[in-house]
Amino acid sequence: MNIKWADRINNLPPYLFAEIDAKKQGLVDKGVDVIDLGVGDPDIPTPQRIIDTLNKSSQNPNNHRYPSYAGMQSFREEVATWYSRRFGVKTDPLKNTIILIGSKEGVAHAPMAFINPGDIALVPDPGYPVYGIATEFAGGSPYLMPLLEENGFMPDLSSIPKDIVEKAKIMFLNYPNNPTSAFATDSFFKDAIEFAYKNNILICHDAAYTEVYFDESNKPKSFLEYDGAFDVGIEFHSLSKTFSMTGWRLGHVVGNEKAVAGLGKVKTNIDSGAFQAVQEAGIEALRNYEDGLQDRTNIYKKRSKLLSDGLKNIGIEVIEPKGTFYVWFKNPKNLKSSEFANILLEKSGIVMTPGTGFGIYGEGYTRASVTLNDEKLIEAVSRIKDLTI
Numbered sequence: 239m240n241i242k243w244a245d246r247i248n249n250l251p252p253y254l255f256a257e258i259d260a261k262k263q264g265l266v267d268k269g270v271d272v273i274d275l276g277v278g279d280p281d282i283p284t285p286q287r288i289i290d291t292l293n294k295s296s297q298n299p300n301n302h303r304y305p306s307y308a309g310m311q312s313f314r315e316e317v318a319t320w321y322s323r324r325f326g327v328k329t330d331p332l333k334n335t336i337i338l339i340g341s342k343e344g345v346a347h348a349p350m351a352f353i354n355p356g357d358i359a360l361v362p363d364p365g366y367p368v369y370g371i372a373t374e375f376a377g378g379s380p381y382l383m384p385l386l387e388e389n390g391f392m393p394d395l396s397s398i399p400k401d402i403v404e405k406a407k408i409m410f411l412n413y414p415n416n417p418t419s420a421f422a423t424d425s426f427f428k429d430a431i432e433f434a435y436k437n438n439i440l441i442c443h444d445a446a447y448t449e450v451y452f453d454e455s456n457k458p459k460s461f462l463e464y465d466g467a468f469d470v471g472i473e474f475h476s477l478s479k480t481f482s483m484t485g486w487r488l489g490h491v492v493g494n495e496k497a498v499a500g501l502g503k504v505k506t507n508i509d510s511g512a513f514q515a516v517q518e519a520g521i522e523a524l525r526n527y528e529d530g531l532q533d534r535t536n537i538y539k540k541r542s543k544l545l546s547d548g549l550k551n552i553g554i555e556v557i558e559p560k561g562t563f564y565v566w567f568k569n570p571k572n573l574k575s576s577e578f579a580n581i582l583l584e585k586s587g588i589v590m591t592p593g594t595g596f597g598i599y600g601e602g603y604t605r606a607s608v609t610l611n612d613e614k615l616i617e618a619v620s621r622i623k624d625l626t627i
């Protein structure tokens with residue numbers, strides 16, 4: 239039989255990290271000692287208290303049945319409590335929150351709830367590839383908002399053409415930002431809310447990295463802290479990066495009631511919620527969220543400094559990381575991102591992500607994840623130093 243893929247997937251490039259993984263595997267098979275600073279996936283294990291809760295909760299037969307679509311009330315209440323403790327944001331757990339199977343799931347389904355064929359989603363570039371592709375899956379078109387260094391990697395909303403603004407239904411934002419590690423300013427979030435309100439555009443803020451910051455006096459804010467945010471937007475959050483729980487697939491969306499309900503309606507037709515034992519472990523994670531958090535972020539802070547200082551010492555221009563676990567830097571010798579990534583892989587056995595993997599405005603940059611130990615990072619810098627380009 240002749241199996242044909244739908245155009246929707248036929249025209250897609252392979253998922254960036256899948257492609258890099260294949261190349262990496264080729265080198266590993268040849269016996270190369272590959273240093274993988276590609277994908278951002280914490281190497282630090284999930285805290286034991288969370289694992290213990292899962293073990294216990296998994297024994298309860300009530301948890302073996304279908305969970306509720308929107309998430310357990312107890313989990314949603316804990317999310318509300320966390321938003322209040324961490325950000326001072328008051329929400330109604332039942333109206334403003336639903337559970338997600340990781341924030342990627344929520345981000346990927348959002349356009350299905352808000353985009354009609356022909357509509358536009360405003361998408362940051364460079365950015366998490368899911369925003370644009372999910373928009374296309376829903377029949378919409380992404381309009382790329384360049385994140386430029388001279389603007390602190392925040393989009394210039396006033397430069398978006400009027401006809402685009404009129405057709406735009408949603409705007410994705412992501413701070414602290416992957417891949418640039420930039421934080422948003424207060425004035426940017428305020429302007430974005432005003433812009434969204436004036437133009438009837440729903441803001442979908444991806445806040446996966448709010449807990450990975452290096453300076454206690456510069457804590458990332460939730461977008462929902464700003465006046466008017468609940469009127470115009472929703473915020474995606476996740477336990478993945480905060481608690482080293484990427485494998486557990488647990489996240490949540492908080493914000494505008496009608497928007498949350500819209501995403502919930504899509505989801506009831508696609509998935510059946512998250513394993514309740516995982517939700518109970520999530521409750522434990524959030525309830526004692528400060529436990530061990532600083533130790534984990536200190537590790538990322540130390541590594542980020544190690545890598546960025548190392549790169550700077552060999553003449554590479556690095557964007558100073560304030561948080562996240564990414565170091566975003568300018569390619570040496572003005573190399574194209576794909577060229578540099580290939581040189582790194584083939585000559586040094588180092589995997590880093592080419593800036594263009596996050597969009598056309600990532601050209602000229604490279605992203606390194608600091609999800610490996612100090613020794614590997616030192617070794618990576620030394621291999622790059624020895625490169626003759």
Ligand SMILES: *Cc1c(COP(=O)(O)O)cnc(C)c1O
Nearest residue numbers: 340341342366416446476478489
């Ligand atoms: C890691 C990441 C996510 C996805 O996290 P999950 O909750 O594990 O699905 C979402 N957005 C950005 C920007 C990320 O880097």
